[in-house]
Amino acid sequence: MENSKPLIEIKNLKKYFPAKKSFFGKTISNVKAVDDVSFVxxxxETLGLVGESGCGKTTTGRTIIKLYEPTSGNIIYNGVDISKLSPSKMMPYRRKMQMIFQDPYASLDSRMTVGDIIGEPIDIHNLMKGKERQDRIQYLLNKVGLNKDHVNRYPHEFSGGQRQRxxxxxxxxxxxEFIVCDEPISALDVSIQAQVVNMLEDLQEDMGLTYLFIAHDLSMVKHISTKIGVMYLGKIVELAESNELYKNPLHPYTKALLSAIPIPDPDMAAKNTRIVLEGETPSPIDPAPGCRFKDRCKYATERCSEKEPKLKDLGGGHCTACHLYDK
Known part of the structure; x- marks a missing residue:
C-alpha cells in the first residue's frame, strides 16, 4: 500500500450542531461532534476508526460522504474538494461514496422488496434498466451470499445477518470506490460477525474498494484495518498502522482501550493489567480549553489544561496528540 495514491484526504474537518440558541435565534453554544479532524x-486501504460511544466516529463518516454538511474543513476526493459542492454537483460523487449502516433493519424500507431496495440506487443514477438491471441485482445478491429466491421478499423475512448482506x-x-462501514457488525450475533467481515474483505479485494471502518470491537478492527485512528470527544488522539498501534500504543487513552480487549487465554489474561479510567467523559458542548482527556488522565499536568496538544507524527506515520511526547 506504500505506493497507493490518496483517495480521501480530510483536512481540519469540523461538524458542530447547535445546542442552544438565544431568543433571537443566534447560536450561543455548540455540540462539537467533530472538531478539527485530519487524515488520509x-x-x-481500510482506515479503522475506534473510540467510545459519542466520540464522533459516525458523525465523521456521515460528514465525509456529506449526509451532514461540514461546518468547516476540506473533504478532498481523488484530488477534488467536494466539501462545498452543491447537491447537483455532488451527484457523481454520491455514486462513488456509499455507506453501510449500523442497524440493518432500520436502514431498509420495510415496504420495499429486496429487489426494489437494491435497484433503487441504480434507478436514481440512471445506470441501467430492464433485464440488465435485473441481472445486476441478481449478481449483487450472489456476491453477498443470497440467491434469486430472495428478490421478491421483504426485510422482515430475513435474519439480522441476511439483512446486513x-x-x-x-x-x-x-x-x-469508497464505503463508510458504520459499525456494520455491532447489531449482529457474534457467530455472524466474522462471516460479514470476511465477506467485506473479499469484496474489497475483488472490487478494489476503500473502506472507513467504524467499530467498537478493537480486535475486529485490527483484523480488517490497514491503519487505525483513535477518537476521543471529537478529536483524533492517535493514528498509526494497525500492527504498530497495537504493539506500541502511545496515547494514555489508546492504552486504556487496548487493555480492555478480552484475552481468551486465562494465563495471559491474568498477566494483563487493565487500565481503568476515572471519571466521566466531558460534555462535547463547548469543551474547556486544553486537552479533552485531561480530566481522566493520570499524567495530566497544568500544561494540559492550558494548551491543546496537536496531532504530531513521531516517526513512521505514528501520530499522537499528547503533551507527554512534546519535545
Missing part, C-alpha cells in the same frame, strides 16, 4: 485514506448489496449497486 489511500486507495484500497442486503444493505451491503445496496451499497455496492452503483459500483462505488
Amino acid at each position: 485514506v489511500n486507495k484500497g 442486503i444493505g451491503i448489496a445496496r451499497a455496492l449497486a452503483v459500483e462505488p
